[in-house]
Amino acid sequence: MNEQMMNREVFCDDALAWLESFQERGGTSFLGSLPDFSEFQTLTLGEWKDWFETTAALILTKTSPEGVTIFFQSDIKHEGLWIDKAFLIQKAAERLGHGLLFHKIFCRATPGTVMFGRPAYSHMLAFSRTVVPDLARSTADVLPDLGDKTWVRGMGLEASLFAANFILKHTTTRTLVNPFCGEGSVLAAANYVGLSAVGIERSPKRAEKARILRVAQDGKSWDR
Numbered sequence: 001m002n003e004q005m006m007n008r009e010v011f012c013d014d015a016l017a018w019l020e021s022f023q024e025r026g027g028t029s030f031l032g033s034l035p036d037f038s039e040f041q042t043l044t045l046g047e048w049k050d051w052f053e054t055t056a057a058l059i060l061t062k063t064s065p066e067g068v069t070i071f072f073q074s075d076i077k078h079e080g081l082w083i084d085k086a087f088l089i090q091k092a093a094e095r096l097g098h099g100l101l102f103h104k105i106f107c108r109a110t111p112g113t114v115m116f117g118r119p120a121y122s123h124m125l126a127f128s129r130t131v132v133p134d135l136a137r138s139t140a141d142v143l144p145d146l147g148d149k150t151w152v153r154g155m156g157l158e159a160s161l162f163a164a165n166f167i168l169k170h171t172t173t174r175t176l177v178n179p180f181c182g183e184g185s186v187l188a189a190a191n192y193v194g195l196s197a198v199g200i201e202r203s204p205k206r207a208e209k210a211r212i213l214r215v216a217q218d219g220k221s222w223d224r
Helices: 015-021 045-062 085-096 157-170 185-193 204-212
Strands: 008-011 028-032 069-073 076-078 081-083 099-107 121-128 175-179 196-200
Touching: 008 185, 008 204, 015 045, 015 175, 015 196, 028 045, 045 069, 045 085, 069 085, 069 157, 085 099, 085 121, 099 157, 121 157, 157 185, 175 185, 185 196
Parallel strands: 008 196, 028 069, 028 175, 175 196
Antiparallel strands: 069 121, 076 081, 099 121
C-alpha cells in the first residue's frame, strides 16, 4: 500500500447519521463542505437552511477542543437572490461559542470575470474553541486559485492542501475528518502533509475513488 494511504479510512455511509453516532475524541479536526440546496429535492429553501445550520453545528460539536473546524463553501443564487453560506455557518459557530480564526476567499475565476448563478469565489472559514493562530505565520486572505479539481463539486488541490497544512501547523490534532468527502481531495491532501484522514461519503463510486486518490509527489497535481 502506498505510504500516503496507510492512515486513511473511508466510510460509505450517510454523513449526518455517521456524525450523530461519532463520539468526540481527542486529536481530531474537521473539514465540512456541505451539500447545496439543489441536492435536496424534497426540502424547501427554509428547510434546507435549517438543515445546513444544524449540520454545521453538529460538525463543530464533534471537533476536539484543541482542533479546528474548517468549512469550504460556494454561495448559491436562488430566484435571483444570493444565499450566503458563510453567514449560516457563522450563526451556528457563534451560538456554540466557537471563535472565527480566519475567513479566506479562494478565486474560482479570474478577478473581474462576470459570473452567472455561481460566484467567482469560494469561502474557507476556520473555527475553534481554544486555538489561537500564530500571527507571525499569517497568510493571504484572498487566494488566486483553488487548484485542479477531480470533479465539478470537489475541492481544488490548492484549497485542500491549504486546509490540511493549517491544521498541521496551527493545531496538535493529527486526524482530519471530512464528512461529505466526495472523491477524497481533502483526504489525499491530509495524508500528503502527514495527517491521518477519515472520510464519509454515501456514493459507493465516490467512496471508492476517495480510498485511492493521492497527491502527486511534487504536490502540484493529483495522482489517480
